[in-house]
């Protein structure tokens with residue numbers, strides 16, 4: 340291929356320029372590290388090592404920095420960051436809340452001016468944002484890694500078709516008790532109960548709902564016939580303003596049955612037929628060892644599990 344002097348020179352120049360730029364970028368990136376950007380190398384047992392232990396001293400130091408940091412989570416679909424930010428600024432501003440951040444697993448972190456303010460927020464219990472409870476706890480190096488699971492969860496519930504005879508404080512409390520611990524009702528429901536007149540369509544109630552496998556969608560109420568002997572049955576429709584994830588195997592809120600490791604293992608073992616000997620004793624078959632599952636884990640796993648996994652792959656953590 341023919342190439343004239345000009346094009347050869349241009350090509351050479353542009354190659355040189357790219358090289359210089361590369362060198363300059365490299366120098367810029369690594370040649371002038373400052374105390375804030377410089378890293379240190381910590382010697383390994385060998386180059387295959389892939390398990391790193393964070394020393395207690397470092398964890399203690401970080402813990403001090405975050406002594407007034409809370410972590411928060413939803414037990415199901417989370418609300419958008421900007422909505423959470425807006426609500427907590429209003430609700431927790433008086434407690435010295437300053438800023439928030441969120442990790443890839445939907446766990447929020449809230450910074451407060453001092454531990455007194457964060458204590459008050461934890462003591463107040465979950466913050467209801469648009470009917471969705473935001474649970475908060477004091478952060479520590481292990482706790483903030485996973486979303487805890489709960490056996491109950493405060494939920495706003497609409498009870499449709501409440502008969503007039505039960506549309507009062509006691510009646511609604513009795514009906515709501517079939518779902519969990521009734522906490523409070525909204526202003527319209529309270530007014531209806533108080534005056535026995537107003538909005539009889541539905542009662543809106545906050546209930547500490549139990550995780551019993553599936554959320555109840557219908558309730559039956561028996562109304563006594565004061566002139567006869569037979570009760571009259573009325574069906575109440577239950578509507579949840581927001582629904583948490585729920586596991587029907589563990590009976591907890593916080594993860595789904597379909598993603599539960601324990602439920603999968605239980606289902607597999609259910610499928611195996613029992614071996615019984617001539618005397619009727621169950622024969623124990625050789626069991627396969629499996630690492631223990633961490634329920635409700637989103638990102639972090641227990642260190643022991645990591646070490647076991649390494650061991651199961653023939654590797655041994657040198658630390």
Ligand SMILES: [Zn+2]
Nearest residue numbers: 586588589599
């Ligand atoms: Zn489960």
